[in-house]
Structures are given as structure tokens and as C-alpha cells.
Amino acid sequence: SNVETEKKFPSKSCPLRYGTQKLQEDALKLFNSGLHEYIGLRCQKEHANPDGCSWGVTALSVSASNIHAVPS
Structure with missing residues (x-):
């Protein structure tokens, strides 16, 4: 089978900032x-025009760990 088609969406992480708007921006x-x-690279290889590359989000999850109280 083709390894390229089995590639999973990468996992990313970063410190999240406090506040709803900032959390949304970070996500x-x-x-x-x-x-x-x-x-990005797959579309550039397969299509001369990047607008010819189509995709869709079927699931998205966001998790948090190591949560601390906001200092007063």
C-alpha cells in the first residue's frame, strides 16, 4: 500500500495562553x-495549482494537561 496515503495528520503541541480568544488563536x-x-507539500507535488487540491476536516480534538490556576 502507498505510505503517502496512510500518513496521519501530525500531532502538534504548544503552551496555550489564558483567555477564550487566545485559546482559539493558539488552537x-x-x-x-x-x-x-x-x-501542503502533497498538494504542491500533485497539482501545479494549489487551488486544485481539496480536503476536508472529519474530526478534530483539542486536549489540555498540566493546567494551573491563574495567578491573582
Whole structure:
């Protein structure tokens, strides 16, 4: 089977900032980074025009660990 088609979406991590808006920005930044790594080079190889590359998100999960109280 083709290894390229079995490639899984990469796992990314970073420290998340406090606040709803900042958490959303951090999550989107991680997703975009993973998407670029996963599909960016593949689309450039398969299509001369990057707009010809199509994809869709079927599942997305975000988890957090090592959570600390916000200092007063």
C-alpha cells in the first residue's frame, strides 16, 4: 500500500495562553501548522495549482494537561 496515503495528520503541541480568544488563536495556529505539514507539500507535488487540491476536516480534538490556576 502507498505510505503517502496512510500518513496521519501530525500531532502538534504548544503552551496555550489564558483567555477564550487566545485559546482559539493558539488552537487555529496549531491546526494550520499541522495542515501545512500534512497536505501542503502533497498538494504542491500533485497539482501545479494549489487551488486544485481539496480536503476536508472529519474530526478534530483539542486536549489540555498540566493546567494551573491563574495567578491573582
